[in-house]
Amino acid sequence: MFGLGELAIVLIVVIALLVAKKGPELARSAGKAARILKAETRAMKEEDRAPADPAPRIVRGETAAPGTGPATAGPRTLPAPGPERTGGTPPADGTA
Numbered sequence: 091m092f093g094l095g096e097l098a099i100v101l102i103v104v105i106a107l108l109v110a111k112k113g114p115e116l117a118r119s120a121g122k123a124a125r126i127l128k129a130e131t132r133a134m135k136e137e138d139r140a141p142a143d144p145a146p147r148i149v150r151g152e153t154a155a156p157g158t159g160p161a162t163a164g165p166r167t168l169p170a171p172g173p174e175r176t177g178g179t180p181p182a183d184g185t186a
Contacts, residue, residue: 092100
């Protein structure tokens with residue numbers, strides 16, 4: 091029947107057919123993974139070069155006196171309640 095040499099040739103042909111179908115997809119995935127790894131390595135190197143504690147950022151603007159912000163403006167008053175309306179068309183007499 092089949093010897094060891096023939097069995098090896100059949101296995102090589104089967105493996106070659108499987109690689110021919112999935113090979114490009116595997117190569118594409120490996121390329122994406124390599125690009126991601128390279129980008130992350132570059133980002134880590136740039137992080138190491140950056141100063142550990144950068145100087146504080148200064149934003150110029152207006153200053154508020156203590157006690158004059160919205161948190162200390164006092165209690166809010168709600169408008170007086172008006173007539174109840176449930177929607178629809180306005181009344182014919184012109185009152186809204």
